[in-house]
Amino acid sequence: MTLRNLQYIKHTLAGHGLKVTHQRMVIYQVLQDTDTHPAAEGIYEKIKKIIPSISLGTIYKTLEVFVEKGLIKRINTSEGNMRYDARMDNHNHIYCTNTKEIIDFKDEELEMLIRDFLKRKKIGNFNLKEFRLHISGEKIDPGKHIEIT
Amino acid sequence: MTLRNLQYIKHTLAGHGLKVTHQRMVIYQVLQDTDTHPAAEGIYEKIKKIIPSISLGTIYKTLEVFVEKGLIKRINTSEGNMRYDARMDNHNHIYCTNTKEIIDFKDEELEMLIRDFLKRKKIGNFNLKEFRLHISGEKIDPGKHIEIT
DNA sequence: TCTTCGTTGATAATAATTATTATTTAATTT
DNA sequence: AAATTAAATAATAATTATTATCAACGAAGA
The missing domain is CATH 3.30.1490.190 (Ferric-uptake regulator, C-terminal dimerisarion domain)
Known part of the structure; x- marks a missing residue:
């Protein structure tokens, strides 16, 4: 995570009316770097490697907030769980x-x-x-x- | 549910290798008559009016079997539940x-x-x-x- | 009709998600 | 810079959606 990216992420979160926290920065960064459309559990596993104290509830809450603010999208699936996409352009x-x-x-x-x-x-x-x-x-x-x- | 329909449904179920039961007939018929792509719970409510003794587990099991046999489709959603579609043509x-x-x-x-x-x-x-x-x-x-x- | 085996209904178990609350943290005010 | 405020987090409980279990039942063929 470069300094440039850090600033960019801070700007993005703040620009969407969100308080900038370490957890949100890391979650957003990880989502940006992923193109596999992971489920909450998968995101949790990745984030734990960076912030071992993170709670699964925080992942869920953060994802919900990100979706609400238009930073990421929920993906339609016919499986029993939700998956997320940080890519916001039409595809x-x-x-x-x-x-x-x-x-x-x-x-x-x-x-x-x-x-x-x-x-x-x-x-x-x-x-x-x-x-x-x-x-x-x-x-x-x-x-x-x-x-x- | 006309006699003609009854025969057609029996034929359809049997033709897909399924044992013809009252529950399956009614569930399939109701799905056929619905274009709102209901969730399991909604289907349960409808079926209960016809078969009050039906169990929610039977609804789930039957839907699963129908999907497996290619009689209906699961629909992709970004909500927390599964929805079903009895319309099998491309749309x-x-x-x-x-x-x-x-x-x-x-x-x-x-x-x-x-x-x-x-x-x-x-x-x-x-x-x-x-x-x-x-x-x-x-x-x-x-x-x-x-x-x- | 009898037998067999899959189906059903009741219910327990699991998975995924949401809610709650005390604690911590970021932002704001002094 | 310290104090205050408001929101976010971590831990955990609760809820929702779905799947599994199993005894009793019912459909289909002998």
């Missing part, structure tokens, strides 16, 4: 039903395609916030990565 | 973040658009099963319906 998700991985997938063309479609297709009495394509299936070799070309 | 979902409603939205053009895109965009080491567009936002008047035109 899609690929779900692997056996490894439970959620892989980011950004594509400008797809985004334009859908955005354009939705512009034509009017949804009345509804204030559209965002859209995301959920692609689901199974990795063929669970040990290897998915490759998008 | 998309509109999420209202304040009423927690999930509204079906089917559009052939959109489907073609995405299907065509995915055909060009190859995802390696991945066996694609399905895709769905998740649209989220808020109803402007929560008392009224969303209108897609």
